[in-house]
Amino acid sequence: MKKMLFILIFLFSCNTLDEQFGVQEFEDSFSYYDFVAYGWGEVFSGDKTLALDYFNQALNSYDITYYNSAVVGMGWAVTYQANNLLNTSECINNIEDCTDQVDEFRNNAKCYFYKASLNEDLSLQNSSQILDWCNDNEVDINQLYNNVDFMNLEMQDMVTYYTDCLDEDGNPYVSCFENFIIDLKVGYIYLEYLSYIQSILDESVANESSDDIISLFEQFYASYSNYNIMDDKSNYATDYTLTYKNITSLISTLYLNSGNYSSACEYAQYTCPDLACDENILNLIDCLDNF
Numbered sequence: 001m002k003k004m005l006f007i008l009i010f011l012f013s014c015n016t017l018d019e020q021f022g023v024q025e026f027e028d029s030f031s032y033y034d035f036v037a038y039g040w041g042e043v044f045s046g047d048k049t050l051a052l053d054y055f056n057q058a059l060n061s062y063d064i065t066y067y068n069s070a071v072v073g074m075g076w077a078v079t080y081q082a083n084n085l086l087n088t089s090e091c092i093n094n095i096e097d098c099t100d101q102v103d104e105f106r107n108n109a110k111c112y113f114y115k116a117s118l119n120e121d122l123s124l125q126n127s128s129q130i131l132d133w134c135n136d137n138e139v140d141i142n143q144l145y146n147n148v149d150f151m152n153l154e155m156q157d158m159v160t161y162y163t164d165c166l167d168e169d170g171n172p173y174v175s176c177f178e179n180f181i182i183d184l185k186v187g188y189i190y191l192e193y194l195s196y197i198q199s200i201l202d203e204s205v206a207n208e209s210s211d212d213i214i215s216l217f218e219q220f221y222a223s224y225s226n227y228n229i230m231d232d233k234s235n236y237a238t239d240y241t242l243t244y245k246n247i248t249s250l251i252s253t254l255y256l257n258s259g260n261y262s263s264a265c266e267y268a269q270y271t272c273p274d275l276a277c278d279e280n281i282l283n284l285i286d287c288l289d290n291f
Contacts, residue, residue: 032061032070033165033173037234039073040177043080044240051077056126063168066158067122069180074127075112075187081105082194086201102198106191107134110145113187116180117148119155150188151219155181179232182224186242189216193250210258217251245271253288256281 030038039054051073058070082105085091091098111134115122122130134141158181165176192213199208220227221244229242248270255264265277265284272287 030057030061031167031173032058032064032067033175033177035061036070036073036177037175039070039077040233041236043073043077044236046080046084048077048081052127059123059125061123064123066161068116068118068155068158069162069177071112071116071122071130072180072184072187074130075109075116076183078105078108078112079187079190079194082109083190086194086197091201099198102194106194107141109187109191111135111141113150113184113191114141114145114148116184117150117153117155119158150185151216153181153184175232175234177232182227183229185220186227186229189220192216210254214251214254214258217247217254221247221251249288252284256284256288 035054035058039051039058042048042051042054055070055073055077058064059067082102085098085102085105088098091102108131111131112127114134115130133139159178162176162178162180165173165178167173193216196208196210196213225244227244227247230236248267252264252267252271255261255267261279261281261284262277265275268284268287269275269277275283275287
């Protein structure tokens with residue numbers, strides 16, 4: 001059977017948050033959480049430049065102790081760039097021409113995710129300065145990144161700090177982004193998945209094991225079986241979606257690619273509960289295609 005490739009397709013709405021809500025005139029009164037909220041909104045809208053601008057402004061907020069959730073958002077913004085590039089016809093038809101640029105986006109995401117894993121003062125910096133630090137000749141960002149155990153990262157002090165966040169008048173914010181550590185783990189896994197996809201598409205890159213990727217996704221799903229990226233975020237007018245069903249569908253596809261129908265069907269049933277695991281591969285593929 002021809003190997004199937006499944007790249008998580010992120011759906012973006014057509015309008016930016018500025019167009020939806022006309023927020024520019026209110027930015028002077030924005031808090032850290034406001035800037036992060038609009039940054040994520042632009043990530044979901046597909047505008048990486050504007051997303052980074054909002055996250056940069058979040059790092060210049062004075063009303064916050066921890067800035068990690070904003071830096072996680074930066075990592076997601078450039079991860080989407082890598083994902084979107086791999087989904088273009090130029091990359092699909094000639095992956096060699098895209099490898100360097102995809103690697104650049106992935107390495108930038110690694111830089112942001114690494115910085116987001118630290119308990120250090122990230123205030124008064126911006127996305128470019130963070131990248132400059134990572135690109136310094138004396139910094140081996142790949143080694144630093146690989147030394148972080150992202151899957152077991154807790155950062156409980158920061159999670160507690162973000163939970164039930166209040167403004168200066170004691171009123172709760174709509175979104176506190178307390179799940180930033182979970183989003184960080186998904187970002188880490190997805191970068192590993194992009195590397196795996198590249199190893200399949202580009203003959204110049206050594207093939208990576210699908211077992212390792214499956215294990216990462218299964219480990220995440222075992223811990224966060226109800227994951228929904230929107231749980232700690234504002235109500236955006238967007239078609240974007242990323243939930244546990246995307247995760248289980250991807251696990252199913254990876255198992256199917258490796259020839260393990262039984263496990264593929266088991267995970268597909270989280271998306272298609274009525275799917276019968278009767279060795280009918282066409283029904284399984286139809287379930288995954290229609291998700």
